[in-house]
Amino acid sequence: MELKKSKSLKIFLSVALFIVFSGIGFFAGKMGVSASSGMSKLSLLTLVLLFIPIFFIVIAIHEAGHASAGVWVKFEFKTYIVGPLMWEKDTKRWHFKWNKNINTAGGLVICVPVGTENLTKRFSIYAAGGPIASLLFTIITYGLYSLIPIQNNVGILRNILFIMAVLSLIIFISTAIPMRANGFSSDGARVMHLLNGGDTARFELLILKLITNASAGVRPKEINTRELNEAFILAQKIKAPFKVYLHSFFHQSEFDKGNIDKAEQHLMDYINEIESIPKGIRNIVWIDAAFFFAFAKKNLEQATIYWNKFEPAALIPKAQILATQAAINILKNENQLALTNIEAADKEISNMLDKGLGIALKEKLQNLKISASKLV
Template sequence: MVWILQFILYAILGFILSSSIHELGHIITGITQGFNFYLFIAGPFGFKRNDKDKIVFYIEKNISLWGGLGATIPQNDDVNNFKKFGRVLLGGPITSIVVGIICLPIAIITKGLFLMLLGVMAISMGIACLIPARNGAFHTDGGRWLRMHKSESTRNVELAIWNLTQSAIINGNHKKLNYDEIKLLINDADTRTQYLGHFYAYHLYKDNNDLESCEKEKAELENLKTKVPKQVVSMFKID
């Protein structure tokens, strides 16, 4: 019984630590590309840059984000930022795999259960994130990187998501969002991408005091709620 409890505890700690390693891989890669730290979440614990440009600790209440999240933001609106973002995407999985490969031989030599679990989880997480698939609101890291290079249509969608997110964060509001890019998301075949497009449209109209259009976008989001995963609705809430 004690061994089972110990294994469960090690598994929980291993998952949180492997998630932290993965997200730190994204963050460190972003910083090497000249981006600034913006957000780090591992389990219910998080660090974020607030409105006063200070990094603060907080408790993340959104359970859908407990799997881990790491983000850096560009210091300015540069055309090369999208290419740099591609490197940031791969930074997390590669870091996970490298750390896992280091942990496993040490675990075998020392017969350490925790290191063994951490190594397996880190490698598994790295490989899983490289496999092109849909992960909640977005594609996996490998999936997004592939879409950036696969075709013009998928690249344009990923570029639009990147530009809209970048603009909102850098400007601190949604007033200057490009509606052509929003329309590109709304017209996408995937309902999750459509939801994200209407989400940005809602905030664009709201921040520009176009209340009539704002209400129309709110209705569109309500209609799409039952067609997208709950995680998408949870991540992209509106007032």
């Protein structure tokens, strides 16, 4: 019965989103055609060239909403990413660098909770900050667009404001509507789950802590095992789609601790449930398995089987791919090639979204480098 309800809700939301976005598209297109009819070709070309910067500005506002809400509830603001731009905070100050990770190009903010009091309420405010900022920006930009008179000398400015308003509205709707995709929740779904209380709220809170801490640099062996076990039990109880991904957290935690047998057991549980992972992101499992069997088990045959199943994808950090290649190179006695891949992997670690896993991988790369250097 629950499964039927879930499917019905997904169908309803999909239809509702299609109708809403179709309506926005029709309205925006109609107004856009009307507004552009009196514009010169140069003005139209200018708008086309400015579209991507405008889009990133709209994303920046959304992410700034999350950041502001996070600071307001006394979270530590650690990372701010918009397109190719990234700012990260260390223990003392902020640093700028270019974002080379395509997975975060759509915008990302990382705020780490300080203290444990009222975490559910604080996380819900943090999650709501982005959609609220997008809605406010929609109102402001559309209001300014409506107030500016139609004149040739301000035509481009009016249209920029209109485009901003439409894009911001789309982002607001797509993030505010409660929905899940591949086991991950929208901002609206997170707020709803957190405020509803009970097992679902507790599970959502535990997952947010896991992901946030990993992104902030908590390495796998430092994960709170009690909370990880609690999350797994709750996932089974509420039949959460995210449950399958918890096998990865268990695997990486034991792998980082050096408990190879336990790490292998969790990895096999992960592989055995791979059918519940969308095809587009199953490569995460194959790369984890290929690296584990090459690095920890020194099993070239098994590592090669999983490596052959793996297909490079934007979702997979280059550091993990290169590290796996290096581990396999060593087993094949291709030690010079291994050193080249190790060096390349080390340079890519800073681009990993999971900073904690990156710390653990850097340590493993040092071990690989020692092994390869001895054999050159």
